[in-house]
Amino acid sequence: MNAMLQSPLHIVACMRAREKVKLVKVNGKTEYEPQGVLPIQEKNFTFELTASMMLWNGGKQREIIKCPAELQPMFGTAGEWAEGYLTAEQGKALRDWVDGAKQLDDGVQRARDSLQMACEKGMEALVAAWKALPAKVQRAIGPKGCPDDLKKSAMAFDQERAEAAAGGAELADLNASVLGGQAA
Known part of the structure; x- marks a missing residue:
């Protein structure tokens, strides 16, 4: 993901999707909760994309998931x-949009890329990385402060870690249930 985010190129990503389920506890029993059709990818991949859509019926229908104004x-x-x-x-309209994009200063882009990498370590790391940037670079990246998309990304990584920690307990409960009350 970081390699894609730091790439100076525009990237179109195509993924396969499958039906996903989530294990949940209901009245002490583990049940499957359908999550719908989801792309097979890293959990936050879609969040990092500029736009995303699911193609259905051989590409004849599109569900717009994320699309900037x-x-x-x-x-x-x-x-x-x-x-x-x-x-x-x-496709031509998208190309025209890309060609008309505002070009960023390389130093500012590198600083934003480093902030994006800090997001993987959570909000605390993002705040520290933001504070370490010179004021001029901060203003170029986010005139009103650290951009919301970076904050959301850092929070998502924090949440993912918290869920993984909680999931460890759920897995132990599931193992104990499957093994008849004995932990593995």
């Missing part, structure tokens, strides 16, 4: 469904 005329609004295949016109 400037791309909505091309692809649609998050939560919407679109009919028909993606077209060459949409």
Whole structure:
């Protein structure tokens, strides 16, 4: 993920998806809770993308999952469904959007990339990395402070670690249940 985020290229990622389930405790019993069709990927991958959509029915239908305002005329609004295949016109509009993008200073981009990497260590690491940047670079990256997308990413990593820690207890409970009350 970090290699993709730090790449100076625009990347289109295509993934397979499958039906996902989550183990939950209900009245002391472990049950499966359907999570719907989800891409097979690292948990926060979709969050890091600029836009994302699920293709259904051989690509004839699209479920718009995430789409920034400037791309909505091309692809649609998050939560919407679109009919028909993606077209060459949409591809050209996307290319025109990329070509018109504001170019960032290399030093500012490297600083933002380092902040993105700090997100993997959680909010505390992000705050420390932000404070370590010169004020001029901070203003270039986020005139009103550390950008919300970075904060959300750091919080998501913190949450993922907390869930993994809690999941260890759930796994021990499941193991004890399967083994007849004996922990593995």
